[in-house]
Amino acid sequence: MLPFIRSAIRQLNAYKPHPGGTAGSPVSAPILLDRIDSNESPYDLPEELKQKLVSLCHKHIEANRYPDGSHLALKEAIAQYVNESAGLTERGVTPEQITLGNGSDELIRSVLVATCLQGEGSILVADPTFSMYAIIAETLGVPVVKVGRSPDSFEMDLEAATAAIQTPTHPPIRVVFVVHPNSPTGNALTAAEVEWLRQLPEEILVVIDEAYFEFSQQTLVPELLQRSNWLILRTFSKAFRLAAYRVGYAVGDENAIAALEKVRLPYNLPSVTQVAAQLAIAHRHQLLATIPQTLSEREHLYEALSQYPAFQVSKSAANFIFIRFNLPPDRANQAAEVLCQQLRAKGTVIRHTCGGLRITIGTPEENQRTQERLAGLLKDSDEFLASLACGAPH
Numbered sequence: 001m002l003p004f005i006r007s008a009i010r011q012l013n014a015y016k017p018h019p020g021g022t023a024g025s026p027v028s029a030p031i032l033l034d035r036i037d038s039n040e041s042p043y044d045l046p047e048e049l050k051q052k053l054v055s056l057c058h059k060h061i062e063a064n065r066y067p068d069g070s071h072l073a074l075k076e077a078i079a080q081y082v083n084e085s086a087g088l089t090e091r092g093v094t095p096e097q098i099t100l101g102n103g104s105d106e107l108i109r110s111v112l113v114a115t116c117l118q119g120e121g122s123i124l125v126a127d128p129t130f131s132m133y134a135i136i137a138e139t140l141g142v143p144v145v146k147v148g149r150s151p152d153s154f155e156m157d158l159e160a161a162t163a164a165i166q167t168p169t170h171p172p173i174r175v176v177f178v179v180h181p182n183s184p185t186g187n188a189l190t191a192a193e194v195e196w197l198r199q200l201p202e203e204i205l206v207v208i209d210e211a212y213f214e215f216s217q218q219t220l221v222p223e224l225l226q227r228s229n230w231l232i233l234r235t236f237s238k239a240f241r242l243a244a245y246r247v248g249y250a251v252g253d254e255n256a257i258a259a260l261e262k263v264r265l266p267y268n269l270p271s272v273t274q275v276a277a278q279l280a281i282a283h284r285h286q287l288l289a290t291i292p293q294t295l296s297e298r299e300h301l302y303e304a305l306s307q308y309p310a311f312q313v314s315k316s317a318a319n320f321i322f323i324r325f326n327l328p329p330d331r332a333n334q335a336a337e338v339l340c341q342q343l344r345a346k347g348t349v350i351r352h353t354c355g356g357l358r359i360t361i362g363t364p365e366e367n368q369r370t371q372e373r374l375a376g377l378l379k380d381s382d383e384f385l386a387s388l389a390c391g392a393p394h
C-alpha cells in the first residue's frame with residue numbers, strides 16, 4: 001500500500017456499491033437480472049415525467065453555469081412536503097430547517113464532520129443496522145461504539161446503550177444513529193426506544209434516518225420541532241424512485257442545519273438533480289401511488305417465506321424483508337451466502353448482510369420469480385443444508 005495513505009483507510013473494508021445493470025453477473029448469457037438487493041423502487045419514472053425532466057433540463061440549465069448553491073427552491077418544496085407528510089398544517093418545518101445532500105450518505109458524512117472530527121466525538125449504533133454510519137465514521141477516524149439488538153424483535157439493547165453512554169469514553173459519544181424503520185431488519189422504533197432517545201442529554205445528537213418513511217408512514221418530524229438535538233434524514237432514493245439522481249435531506253434545528261451547511265461543499269447538488277427532485281415533489285402523488293402495491297406484495301412475500309421452517313422471517317415496516325436461517329449464527333451466515341449465490345445464478349440478486357438475507361420488494365413479476373426460484377432451491381431443505389458442507393465458499 002502507498003505510504004501516504006492513512007492506516008485507517010488501508011485497513012478499511014469499503015462499502016460495495018451496486019454494480020448497476022448486469023455488470024458482475026456470474027451467468028454467461030446476458031440475462032436481465034431481478035435486482036432486488038438495494039431497496040430501490042422497481043419502477044423507473046413514468047415516461048411522461050422522464051420527457052418532462054429532459055425538457056425542463058434543456059430549458060432551464062445553462063451547462064456553463066454552476067448549479068444553484070442555495071437550493072432554496074428545492075428546500076421550500078421539501079419543507080412543504082415534510083409538513084404535509086407529518087400532518088403539520090401550521091408552524092411546521094421551515095426551509096431554514098432543511099439541508100440537502102448528494103444522497104443522504106453525504107449528509108451522514110457532514111454530520112460526522114460537524115460533530116465528531118478531530119477527536120471530539122464517537123458515535124453509537126445498534127447492530128445490525130445500516131452499515132454506512134460505521135463505514136463513513138471509520139474513513140474519518142471517528143470511533144464507533146456498537147451495541148446489540150434483541151435477536152427476535154431486533155429492538156435495541158437499551159441497557160447496553162445506556163451503559164455505553166454512561167461509560168466515559170475518549171472521545172465521548174456525540175451522535176446516536178437510528179433507522180426508523182431499521183435496515184436490514186425492517187422494524188420501526190418502538191415506544192420504549194423513542195422514550196430512550198428522548199431522555200438522551202442535549203450534548204448528544206440523535207440522528208433518526210427515515211429513509212423508508214413513505215413505506216412505514218411513521219415519522220418523528222412533529223416531535224423534532226421541540227428538540228434541538230434531533231435530526232431526521234430522508235432520501236429520494238427509495239419511494240421517490242430517484243436513486244440515480246442522488247438527493248437526500250436533513251430536517252432539524254436551525255442552528256444544527258446551519259452547521260451542516262457550513263461543512264457542505266458549495267455545489268454538492270448538480271442542477272439536473274435539483275430539477276429532478278423538484279419534479280418528483282411536484283408529482284409526488286403519482287410517484288408514491290405504487291406504494292400500496294409494494295405493501296401488499298410485501299405481505300404476500302412474507303406469507304410465502306414464512307412457509308419455510310428453515311427461515312426466521314422478520315416483520316417489516318419498509319419495502320424489504322429480512323430473513324435468517326434457523327441455524328447457529330456461523331452456519332446461518334454460511335447458508336445465507338450459498339443461497340444468495342444460487343439465487344443470483346438463477347437471475348435474482350438479493351443482499352447477504354448481517355448474517356441474513358435482505359430481499360427488496362420488487363414488481364409482482366419479480367416477487368413471483370423470487371418465490372419460484374426459492375421454491376426450486378429449497379425443494380428439499382434438508383438436502384440444501386446438507387449441501388452446504390461441501391458447496392460453501394471460503
Ligand SMILES: *Cc1c(COP(=O)(O)O)cnc(C)c1O
Pocket residue numbers: 039102103104105106130179183209211234235236237238243246247248
Ligand atoms: C437507502 C438508505 C439511505 C439512502 O441513501 P442515499 O445516499 O440517499 O441514496 C439512507 N439511509 C438508509 C438507512 C438507507 O437504507
